Amino acid sequence: MDVIALDDPTDAQIREWHAVLSAVHAADPAGEPAPEPEQTAERLLGGDRGSRQRLWAVADGGALAAVAALRLPGEPGADRPAEIDIQVRPGHRRRGLGRRLLASAAGGLRADGRSSVIAQVHAGTPAVPFLESHGFECVLVLRGMLLRLDEVPAERVARLVAAGPPGYRLIRWQGVVPDEHATALAHAKHAMADLAEYEGAPWDAHRVRETAEVVAKRGDDLYTVAALDASGTVVAGFTEVVVPHDAAGRAAQYDTAVAPEHRGRRIGIWVKAAMLEWLAVERPEVREIETDNSGDNEHMIAVNEELGFRVERESLEYQAPTSALP
Template sequence: MDVIAVDDPTDAQIRQWHAVLLAVHADDPAGDPAPEPEQTVARLLGAEQGSRQRLFAAVEGGEMVAVAALRLPGEPGADRPGEIDIRVRPGHRRRGLGTRLLAEAARGLRGDGRSSVLAQVTAGTPAIPFLETHGFHCVLTLSGLQLDLADVPPERVAALVAAGPPGYELVRWRGVVPDEYAAALARAKHAMADMSAYEGAPWDADRVREMAEMVNKRGDGLYTVAAVRGTTVAGFTEIVVPADTPECAAQYDTAVVPEHRGRRIGIWVKAAMLEWLRAERPEVREIETDNAGDNVHMLAVNEELGFQRQRESREYQAAAADLPG
């Protein structure tokens, strides 16, 4: 078995890489669609903007049997963790291939001046014991939740909408936020910052508009419902209906500003969103969302609305110094 760097993959190597991804997916589909060949081509040939990548493969008898992609966000030596993804064909596991690829990626990581690495994995899969034996620890859990709209009685949604707190009103818009609410929405987006590990530029009116324009450009529909008092956005929720799979909508941000919490504004805006979607986009059949495992309030709101827990995903982190190799 050889481990090779695939920094400039040929067409044949891309096909073999894709075959490994398909074999791993077939073994544990976990509800996700199988990767499409074009996605693999795009992933291998073009790193995301502002990021570079190193690719490695384990080859046996001329066939790729395991692959590893190391993403390196930012400039070399940037004080940001790398991101690793390793996939080993089911028939070739527990023979040290994953460990060999991790060691190779660790050299790439250290060579780029990084001090740590992250991995996104699903709870209950072999990835957990694999990472834990190699110095990784869990830094974040995310519960995947799904709401089947057919399971939510319209009368219950109507009752929740009618039970909104006094002194607030509901407003809604599709796409870019109306100018009168842009700054207030940016302030409310800041309220997300204390709920989750928050990275990136602070929210301002321009960034809020840019995010909406990006969704528009993809052809997807962004729907926002906000609870406002005067010119203040006290809370809001966003849903994106993808152009290619409109039956499965994605929950984007939901937040209630700290001084307006405890008045059931979170469930109010979400119920109003369900009512609006039903009228406006009847083809939406389910909504998917992820909640941080320690975000008990948001989990409670979602479960009260009827969201069912699906899989738990976890983010693991390791210091480069603790990795094999």
């Protein structure tokens, strides 16, 4: 069984790729919805804007036994890590297919001038020993939390919204931020310092708009609730939720942040409660919201637990220097 590059996958190969993802998901659902064929096709054909990708697979007869996607954000040689995702059918594991796909991806990393690669995996799965035996180290622990909206009484949400701190008011919008708040929102996004560092680019009005446009281009809906301070020109805190067009009832929490000088006034839980109230009216089909929190972000985890989010799984982010790969 050889590794083949699928630079321009055919419809049949996309179907086969999806069959691998489905087989892996069926063996270990990890609380996540099964992948949809359209999602797989979109990802393989389009990729994200601002990012290229390379694909490899191992064929066993007419079927694919294992697949690997390498996402290359930014320009070649950019000082940003690439992202690798390898999936091996349960019946084909421990035969070295994962290692061979990783070696092919390492060739792709070198050809693109990338110095490192990251992988997101679930705690307690075979991916952990696989990555650790190939030069990867865990750099981030993420708590995957889920809120089931039918478990959150509307009165509790209403109470939280009514208990907003004096001197602030709520605003909200769908899609791209209104012009008059774009710069203020970019300032508030700086409050998510860790993420800004990781993404490698400072937040400004242009980047805020561009991020929202990427969501819209995918056909997904972005909802934002923000708290303005008394001057009306400062975004003290905000929260974003995305309802994917193929959501099947599940929305995704995006960024939430409160600027340092406005912390300690329950603005985080206020904007999140207001978001729940808005979604209940605007998108009643949304039944659950999922979110990932950095394991050391105790404040955000506490806010989410108070709202009713429960930890579903722990995700780990692993990173390896290209030089350590096979």
